Amino acid sequence: MKTPIYIILLFLFSMSTCKAQVPLIEKYGNITNGIYYQDTNNDLGKLEGVWLFENNNEILKIQLMKKEQDLVSYSNVSYLEDVLYGEYQYVNANNVQVVNTLSNIFAYTDVSEHLIYGNYIMEATHVPVCNDCLPDERRVEVSIQDPARDYFDYNMIIRHVPAQQSGTPEHIIVRIKMSDMGLYPEGQPTDDRLPLRRELILYKQ
Template sequence: MKKTIYLLIVFILTAVSCKAQSPVISIYDDLKVPRQQNAYYKDTDNDFDRFIGTWKYTNGQEEFTIVLNKKLLDYHTNYKNISYYEDVIYGEFRYVDSNGVELVNTLSNIDSNPTDISEHLIFGNKINPSLFLPSCENCHPNERSIFLSFRDPLRDYIKCELVLRTIPNTQNSNVNDLKAVIRGKYSIIPEGSPTDSRIPYGKYLMIKQ
């Protein structure tokens, strides 16, 4: 009898869970369509998995380190009051300039639990063909990159985008490197404020740690 009741409870919880996350929609295929109530926008092809971990760029004294994690089923309500679930990537970073001065270091925040996960300095879930990138060297037609928001914590009025793609390591074909591009987006700059992020725009070839 107890076993029957237990199985019935499991069935009900499973049914409720499936109903709460329906339909399941691929992020890559349907990112640009209007969000649907209770839908689950899923990383169905596991594109995010290639990017999870710690990556580091070094050039003399300049260092740029990012840590990326993946969260499944992040619950979100948009400005139209549509509630849905989605897989997302979030992260933090450390940047040391060419003079060896540490300008940003929020790596310890990667395990924090903010009320809104988008409060992390790196956040997003947009997947696009790598051919969307300007001057994308050796991009394959079916290759995919991810496009994330990127914030300088002291100049968060400046909108930046972090675009990531994995490329084979030249010395070990079993390992991928990360090519990161930081680029600016349209921003409203307060009068008299700096107009650029303290982390330079451009390309960074990063090695997995």
């Protein structure tokens, strides 16, 4: 949880003369003290809402929200950034509910405590390459955790597809992957419980 110290730091930061706003996509590899990395292109904002995938018994339901001007402070660096966070429900193909933390969407002051968290902006040419994306289309990569396997390093790539004149409703395409660098604590389960290496289409509710 972020303590009153966080509130004091945020106040002092906001009063600072260093208030330069930089597009969020420029953050990675170039973090600067006192900068506000802003979702200027609404890459995060357009993902806000409740999204649902259903296929027979299998269900993936995600709720995403955007936090503006979230304070990040470590070592001698402090900056603000817009970030995406959320919770989810997953019921596998055997009709077994694996995770359901949707009720926690307002549970934390520190949004990094949510199971879904992040703001990495990916261009179409970033690996994995999006071959059917438009040249200027962007995706967002976030971390996603399995609360019963929190030692696994999962990431989720999200592509937003607006409603089409053909009648196709607004939706997102998600792909969950696990880092090859993950380590399994001795004696802990090593099975994957999330739908990995598949593209799932979730429609806005």
